[in-house]
Amino acid sequence: MTEQDAAAFWDHRYSERDQIWSGRPNDALVATVSDRPPGRALDLGCGEGGDALWLAEHGWQVTAVDIAPTAVVRAKAAGATRDLADGRIAWVIADLRSWEPPGVYELVSACFLHSPIDFPRFAVLRRAASTVVPGGHLLIVGHADAPPWAMAHAHGRHHFLSLAEELAGLQLDATEWDTVASEVRRRGATGPSGEHATLDDTVVLLRRR
Numbered sequence: 001m002t003e004q005d006a007a008a009f010w011d012h013r014y015s016e017r018d019q020i021w022s023g024r025p026n027d028a029l030v031a032t033v034s035d036r037p038p039g040r041a042l043d044l045g046c047g048e049g050g051d052a053l054w055l056a057e058h059g060w061q062v063t064a065v066d067i068a069p070t071a072v073v074r075a076k077a078a079g080a081t082r083d084l085a086d087g088r089i090a091w092v093i094a095d096l097r098s099w100e101p102p103g104v105y106e107l108v109s110a111c112f113l114h115s116p117i118d119f120p121r122f123a124v125l126r127r128a129a130s131t132v133v134p135g136g137h138l139l140i141v142g143h144a145d146a147p148p149w150a151m152a153h154a155h156g157r158h159h160f161l162s163l164a165e166e167l168a169g170l171q172l173d174a175t176e177w178d179t180v181a182s183e184v185r186r187r188g189a190t191g192p193s194g195e196h197a198t199l200d201d202t203v204v205l206l207r208r209r
């Protein structure tokens with residue numbers, strides 16, 4: 001698939017509905033940063049901006065990147081309705097397969113950065129990891145399995161990574177990174193038609209020495 005195909009796929013996905021995600025920040029992100037001083041954050045695949053907006057409201061300077069213009073426009077509009085300091089979030093429409101992060105960060109976050117379009121996930125994550133400052137964190141949250149409402153689409157098409165696969169695939173230098181958390185966490189979730197389910201997320205949190 002070309003760059004244009006990936007952008008078209010995701011933009012189409014967003015334009016099918018007024019809102020796809022809950023708008024709330026991901027639990028693992030909130031748990032990760034709640035007891036840390038704010039700094040610079042990079043949100044990879046920010047979608048409709050739930051995490052980026054929450055971070056900005058908690059004093060972080062955020063760069064939020066997504067390939068889907070519809071999602072980023074939506075996120076920006078949500079930001080305009082909130083009481084955020086000017087310039088607190090840099091919204092970027094870009095393809096992470098080729099995009100180079102412009103700065104360094106106390107937090108790089110990739111929450112559910114899954115894509116059915118050819119996506120060099122580990123290359124993207126490694127490039128972003130290289131921008132984490134000493135003492136900073138890399139947070140990667142993924143689905144341990146498909147949510148029940150996505151089963152029909154996901155099975156056979158998407159391989160959900162185990163924690164071991166996630167850590168091995170990152171190939172980060174163990175002398176440079178401490179593993180703060182590597183675990184499956186359960187959470188309640190609501191599907192697109194209002195159905196409730198308990199989901200398992202893989203949560204990997206690494207701290208750069």
Ligand SMILES: C[S@@+](CC[C@H](N)C(=O)[O-])C[C@H]1O[C@@H](n2cnc3c(N)ncnc32)[C@H](O)[C@@H]1O
Binds near residue numbers: 021071094095114
């Ligand atoms: C499953 S959604 C997760 C959205 C958000 N992080 C969240 O937790 O709600 C995956 C996001 O990754 C974005 N994405 C997929 N491939 C991408 C790429 N090559 N470059 C940038 N963003 C991409 C999609 O547009 C989508 O918003």
